[in-house]
Amino acid sequence: MRIFVAGGAGFIGSVLVPHLLEAGHEVTALDRFYFGPTLKAAEARFGDRLRILRDDIRTFDTEAALAGIEAVVDLAGISNDPSCDLEAHLTESINIGGGKRLAAAARRAGVRRYVYTSSCSVYGHGAGLGLTESSPRNPVSLYARAKCEVEDYAMQLGRESEGAFETVALRLATVFGVSPRMRFDLAVNVMTKNAYVNRKVSIEGGGKQWRPFVHVLDVARAMHIAATAESSRCAGRVFNVGSDENNVQIAQLAYRVRDAVPSTELVTVGTDPDLRDYNVRFDVIRETLGYQTTRTIDDGIQEVLEALRSGKVDPDDRRGYTLRQYVFLREAELAAQSLAIGGHILGEP
Ligand SMILES: NC(=O)c1ccc[n+]([C@@H]2O[C@H](COP(=O)([O-])OP(=O)(O)OC[C@H]3O[C@@H](n4cnc5c(N)ncnc54)[C@H](O)[C@@H]3O)[C@@H](O)[C@H]2O)c1
Numbered sequence: 001m002r003i004f005v006a007g008g009a010g011f012i013g014s015v016l017v018p019h020l021l022e023a024g025h026e027v028t029a030l031d032r033f034y035f036g037p038t039l040k041a042a043e044a045r046f047g048d049r050l051r052i053l054r055d056d057i058r059t060f061d062t063e064a065a066l067a068g069i070e071a072v073v074d075l076a077g078i079s080n081d082p083s084c085d086l087e088a089h090l091t092e093s094i095n096i097g098g099g100k101r102l103a104a105a106a107r108r109a110g111v112r113r114y115v116y117t118s119s120c121s122v123y124g125h126g127a128g129l130g131l132t133e134s135s136p137r138n139p140v141s142l143y144a145r146a147k148c149e150v151e152d153y154a155m156q157l158g159r160e161s162e163g164a165f166e167t168v169a170l171r172l173a174t175v176f177g178v179s180p181r182m183r184f185d186l187a188v189n190v191m192t193k194n195a196y197v198n199r200k201v202s203i204e205g206g207g208k209q210w211r212p213f214v215h216v217l218d219v220a221r222a223m224h225i226a227a228t229a230e231s232s233r234c235a236g237r238v239f240n241v242g243s244d245e246n247n248v249q250i251a252q253l254a255y256r257v258r259d260a261v262p263s264t265e266l267v268t269v270g271t272d273p274d275l276r277d278y279n280v281r282f283d284v285i286r287e288t289l290g291y292q293t294t295r296t297i298d299d300g301i302q303e304v305l306e307a308l309r310s311g312k313v314d315p316d317d318r319r320g321y322t323l324r325q326y327v328f329l330r331e332a333e334l335a336a337q338s339l340a341i342g343g344h345i346l347g348e349p
Contacts, residue, residue, distance in 0.1 A: 003227055004028045004069045004111075006057050006102055007076030012117070012219055014038040014180040016073065019220040020227075021046040028065065030055055031076065034329060035319045038180040057098035062105035071113040071227040072106045074099060077146075080185060081121075083326045084143040091142055099150035107157050107165040113235075115226045116154045118147045118171045120212055120240060123278040129210070130281045133171070133238045140276060151238070158236050166235035168226045173212035173242030173280065175219055176300040178307045182320040188213055188297055191254060192304040193315050195261035202269045207251030210279035214242040215295035225289050239285040243293040247279045253297065260301045 008017045008029025017039060020027050027046075029039060030053040042050055053065055057076045066072070077095040078084050084091040099116070106114050123131045124138035139145045151169045158167030176188035184193050191201045222241045226234055248256075251268075258264040285291045295303075307313040318324050341349035 001070050001228060002026045002028070002068055004030065004066060004072045004106075006030045006072070006074045007117075008052075009033050009038045009181060010035065010075055010079065011179045011181045011183045011186075012175060012216055012223075013075045014042070015177075015216045016075070016220040016223055017050065018042045018045070019217070020224060021049055023224060025049075027051070028053060028069065030057065030060060030065065032056055035181040035325060041180065057102055058093060062101070062109065066105060066109035066111060069106070069109065069111050071115065072102065072111050073115045073117070073223050073227060074102050075117045076102075078143070078322075078326065080322050081141040081143045082323045084141065084146070086323070086326055086330065088142055091146060095143070095146040096149050099146070100153050103150070103154040103157055103167075107161060110164075112164075112166055113227055114154060114158070114165065114167045115223060116151060116167065116169045117223075118151045118169045118238075119144065120171050120173050120242070120278055120280050121276055122147050122151070122171060123280065125277050129279040131240075131278055132281050133240055133284055155236065155238075163231075163235070166231055168234045168236075169238045170222060170226055171238065171240045171280075172219055173214040173240070173246065175216050176213055176297065176304070177216035177295070178303050178313060179216050182307075182313045182317070183322060184315065184320040185322050187211065187250065187253060188257075188300050189304055191257045192260070192301050193308065195257050195264040196305055196308045197315050199261070199263055200265045200267060201254050201257055202267050203251050203254050204269045205250065207249065207254070207268060209250050209277040210247055211250060211253075211276070212240075212242045212278070212280045212282075213246045213248065213253075213297055213300070214293060215300055218242075218293040218295055221294075222285065222289075222291055225291055229289055233288055237284075237288070239289070239291075240280050240282050241285060241291075242280065242282050244282055246293065246297055248297065256297060257301055260298070260305060
C-alpha cells in the first residue's frame with residue numbers, strides 16, 4: 001500500500017515510518033524536520049520505498065504529493081500544550097488550518113483512508129473514571145481544542161463522501177518510549193530522565209490526576225491497523241488508543257520510577273491543580289480491531305533508562321524538549337528577520 005505520513009519525522013512518525021516500511025508498504029513522509037534528520041537510518045535502510053518531502057503541511061503541493069496515495073496518516077503539528085500557547089495564531093494555522101487542508105486535499109485526491117491523530121486530552125477535566133469514545137469532550141487547552149476541531153472536520157468530510165473517503169480518528173493516550181526524535185517532555189520519559197540524571201522527580205499538579213499511557217511502538221501498530229483494516233471495522237470511527245492497565249495517577253507513576261531508580265527523591269511541587277485529569281477505557285479498539293498493547297509503563301521506564309545509560313539518547317539535546325526547541329526556532333526566525341542580509345547573519349552577504 002502507498003501511505004503518506006505527515007509529521008513523519010516526529011517522535012511517533014520516526015517510529016511509524018520504519019514500522020510501515022518493514023510491513024512492506026511504500027511510504028511518503030512529509031515534515032519540516034524541526035527536530036533534526038530523524039529519518040536518516042530509515043532512508044539508508046529502505047532506499048526508494050521511502051520518499052521524503054521536506055515541506056510544510058500548510059503549503060505543500062497536495063496534488064503532486066498525494067497522487068496515487070491510498071492512505072494518509074496525519075501526525076504533523078505543534079505537539080503539546082505549552083508550545084501551542086507560544087503563538088496561538090501559529091497553532092491555528094498549523095494544527096487547525098494545516099490539518100483541515102490535508103484532510104480536504106486527501107479527499108480531493110481520491111485517497112481512500114485518512115487517519116487523524118487526536119488525543120485523549122480532548123476529554124480534558126474528565127467527569128469520573130472510565131471515559132469512552134462517546135463521553136463528552138471537555139478540552140482545556142488550545143492544543144486539545146484544535147484536536148476536536150480537526151477531528152470533527154475530518155469526520156464530516158468522511159460522512160459527506162458516502163463511503164469514498166474513510167476517516168478514522170485515533171485518540172492517543174500520552175505516549176512513552178524511545179524514538180529517533182526523543183521527547184523528554186512526556187511524563188514517563190521525563191520522570192525517568194530526571195530520576196536517572198538528578199535522582200529527583202517532581203510530582204506536579206497535585207499527583208492525583210489520572211492519565212493513560214501507551215508505548216510509541218504500540219501507537220505505530222494502532223496506526224498501521226487503522227490505515228489498513230477493512231472498512232466495516234473502522235470507517236467513520238473514533239478509537240481511544242492505549243490499554244486500561246496503563247491508566248495511572250501521576251504520583252503512582254513517580255513511585256514506579258523510584259522503584260526503578262532507587263534513591264530517587266520525590267518532591268511534591270505546589271503548582272496549580274492539573275486540569276488535565278482523565279482515566280480512559282480502551283475496550284472499543286480491543287473489541288473492534290482486535291488491538292492490544294504489548295508494552296507496559298515499567299517496560300518503558302526500563303527502555304528509557306537503558307537508552308540513557310548506553311548513550312543512545314542525549315538528555316542535554318535541546319531537540320528532546322518540544323517547547324525549548326520551538327522557542328529556539330522562533331528566536332532564530334526573529335533574529336534572521338532583523339539581522340540577515342542576503343540570507344546570512346554571520347556569513348558574508
Ligand atoms: N506524543 C504524545 O503523547 C501524543 C499524544 C496524543 C496525540 N499526539 C499527537 O500525535 C502527533 C505527533 O506527535 P509527536 O509526539 O510525534 O510530536 P512531534 O512534535 O515529535 O511531531 C510532530 C512533527 O510535525 C512536524 N511539523 C510541525 N509543524 C509542521 C508543519 N507546519 N509542516 C510539516 N510538519 C510540521 C514537526 O517537525 C514534527 O516532526 C501530534 O499531532 C500530537 O499532537 C501525541
